[in-house]
Amino acid sequence: MAHRNKGATSKSSHSKKKPAEEPVITSPNMDSLGFQAMDSNVPGLSQVILKKLNMKSYDEYRSAMDGKKLGMDFGIRTYFDMFQKMEDTFKFCAECKKLPDALPDPRSLRRCKRCQNVYYCNSECQRANWPVHKKLCKKLRLVALDRLVEWLVFTGDIPFPTVTWTKRIQEVKSWEDWFSMQEHLEEKLSAILTGRYMNILWANVGKPKPEEGELLESVKRLTTDFQSRPITIGLALHAFGIDLYTKPVTVHVIGASHIETLNTRVTDYDELTRVFPGHQGIEVVMVGVNVVDGPIMRPPLTAFGPRGRVYLSSYKALYPDFWESQVETHQAARPDLVVGFHPGLHACLDVMEGWLPTLLLLRDYKIPTLFTVYNEQELKYSLKILTELDTQITGYGANPFASLKPEQVYSNPNKSPVYCSAYYIMCHGLAGTPDEPDMGGLDGAEDRGE
Numbered sequence: 001m002a003h004r005n006k007g008a009t010s011k012s013s014h015s016k017k018k019p020a021e022e023p024v025i026t027s028p029n030m031d032s033l034g035f036q037a038m039d040s041n042v043p044g045l046s047q048v049i050l051k052k053l054n055m056k057s058y059d060e061y062r063s064a065m066d067g068k069k070l071g072m073d074f075g076i077r078t079y080f081d082m083f084q085k086m087e088d089t090f091k092f093c094a095e096c097k098k099l100p101d102a103l104p105d106p107r108s109l110r111r112c113k114r115c116q117n118v119y120y121c122n123s124e125c126q127r128a129n130w131p132v133h134k135k136l137c138k139k140l141r142l143v144a145l146d147r148l149v150e151w152l153v154f155t156g157d158i159p160f161p162t163v164t165w166t167k168r169i170q171e172v173k174s175w176e177d178w179f180s181m182q183e184h185l186e187e188k189l190s191a192i193l194t195g196r197y198m199n200i201l202w203a204n205v206g207k208p209k210p211e212e213g214e215l216l217e218s219v220k221r222l223t224t225d226f227q228s229r230p231i232t233i234g235l236a237l238h239a240f241g242i243d244l245y246t247k248p249v250t251v252h253v254i255g256a257s258h259i260e261t262l263n264t265r266v267t268d269y270d271e272l273t274r275v276f277p278g279h280q281g282i283e284v285v286m287v288g289v290n291v292v293d294g295p296i297m298r299p300p301l302t303a304f305g306p307r308g309r310v311y312l313s314s315y316k317a318l319y320p321d322f323w324e325s326q327v328e329t330h331q332a333a334r335p336d337l338v339v340g341f342h343p344g345l346h347a348c349l350d351v352m353e354g355w356l357p358t359l360l361l362l363r364d365y366k367i368p369t370l371f372t373v374y375n376e377q378e379l380k381y382s383l384k385i386l387t388e389l390d391t392q393i394t395g396y397g398a399n400p401f402a403s404l405k406p407e408q409v410y411s412n413p414n415k416s417p418v419y420c421s422a423y424y425i426m427c428h429g430l431a432g433t434p435d436e437p438d439m440g441g442l443d444g445a446e447d448r449g450e
Helices: 030-041 045-052 058-065 079-088 123-133 137-149 151-155 175-180 185-193 196-204 212-239 271-275 319-327 349-364 376-388
Strands: 249-254 282-287 310-315 337-341 369-373 391-398 423-430
Touching (some): 079 196, 185 212, 212 249, 212 271, 212 337, 212 423, 271 282, 319 349, 349 423, 369 376, 376 391, 376 423
Parallel strands (some): 337 369
């Protein structure tokens, strides 16, 4: 049961390490920052999570995430146990931040009946919190529903089988366009709604099953969340004018963590083949110190494999070290495109300093690069940072294929939810480089590039 913290902290880090088999990280670790952020808002929440996972320390959590304790007993015996433990980690008073153990009766926490998401220790706290909560109550209901239905991503029910795009990428402007291309969409969605795991879910969560229409929209939101990353990569390949039909293409996803690699299957980016039928081969390498061991933990390609296929792999390292040990020695291909999903450049000085060697490497080697961010404020700060580094910004704006799944700020539920890859920044080389091509922006986006 891995938690995706969507607070102010983000993935990092890219500082130097000593020569060793395991990286020695001096910049903040993404998950440790996440745990710190939770405890700053709700003291003791990180210990609740560890207890529910049958762990004694953060180090045990990291070992499990790194795949070092494959046989670890999480104390889960039934589906009911699994869903109950997940729900228990959200049980704290949204007003006074008290956890169940801090109350005279730990069972006295009551859930908001409207959103089925946030909890209160008494009616006084609920009334005091209502002026803030009422603005987000309806949206937080979607968050609570998606949090449960997301289990169907791990069972393999979501996403449904997709088809080759019947339109060119520049003609597909939105998720509505994408769904309209899917053959037999109603039958595919119905199969998920009536499937075995959907029935197991609602027989064990201890919540009333929503109406079919609500479940249908949740499945569609989770489908966009799954497909957003590969399609955003596809949009970047098109926007930078990278030719996929005359030679194989390599994409590096930098700053990758458990968010991109936990339970990731080798077929999870096959939507790129639907976008670009007949391509000569697309290699996607996830690089980061927080990547998780699993099926895609395999070496990058030195010579590309079959045409028309996507090869997905991951490599546990800081990107400058990966570049030095793999790219410069020709153990891995030089990237045609680099993508960073939510690098969090704005989060804090330590995170920014950790990213600095990577940002300068991408700038100086003139690698086409795309970053995504959660909101306009993060977009503004990230643009400022990149501009101060004399990076050539070639486009930025709203991503037409951002995830439609709202993400709750874990320990601060009454903060407005965010959406993954909501905005993008494209950059290429050093600012002021002569004859710099105008790359434009992502088709369908509200482009605000120069």
